[in-house]
């Protein structure tokens with residue numbers, strides 16, 4: 435797999451200080467994990483024009499043709515799996531800010547970490563935060579970011595879209611990489627110091643689930659109710675149909691109209 439090495443920030447150990455840029459690979463998350471295992475520093479990034487085995491959350495495939503932006507970042511915080519959970523909300527928020535800065539489009543998030551646009555509601559991107567092994571804290575985390583940038587068609591009729599389809603213009607993937615790296619560097623530093631609290635209000639403003647009726651699937655269980663809050667740990671707070679308050683750190687969301 436041939437690649438170039440680039441950077442968007444000269445300072446070692448910052449996000450984007452070293453970027454491995456590929457034409458095609460299996461999954462940027464897998465290549466970033468390989469690099470992390472062989473001692474790549476915190477902040478090392480992998481980007482690709484095509485992924486042959488792009489993954490989404492759960493067992494989903496992530497369509498990874500030409501035109502999309504596929505990024506993975508090696509993160510090496512001294513944080514446990516539990517402490518890191520809200521970081522995927524923070525990353526979704528940082529990426530939403532960066533896309534809005536480049537395109538002027540209002541980006542929403544669908545908890546946990548889907549990037550969405552409204553009217554009509556379509557998915558634009560997502561975050562996949564992964565780790566491996568059993569040690570606690572883990573040796574590294576990999577933050578995968580997928581954004582539909584310049585694609586004009588998708589091999590599915592799921593409700594997804596791209597920045598190009600919305601703006602009717604070609605968007606610079608490289609400009610997005612630069613702004614995303616800057617936003618993430620700033621937000622990551624603050625997260626390590628203060629966790630989710632400083633991001634909570636902004637996340638809530640962007641989150642399109644607040645005050646909506648949803649269904650959440652966690653393992654074999656399904657809960658229905660109204661989303662009344664995102665708490666200080668980034669958990670979704672649900673007022674269930676039988677008037678109980680339940681908090682979820684993860685789960686798969688169905689909006690009311692999709693609930694069977």
Ligand code: BTN
Pocket residue numbers: 460461462463464485487488489490491492494496503504505506547548559560561562578579580581
């Ligand atoms: C989701 O919404 O399900 C998360 C999608 C994450 C996709 C990105 S693309 C870059 C990185 N490499 C992968 O294989 N997946 C993530």
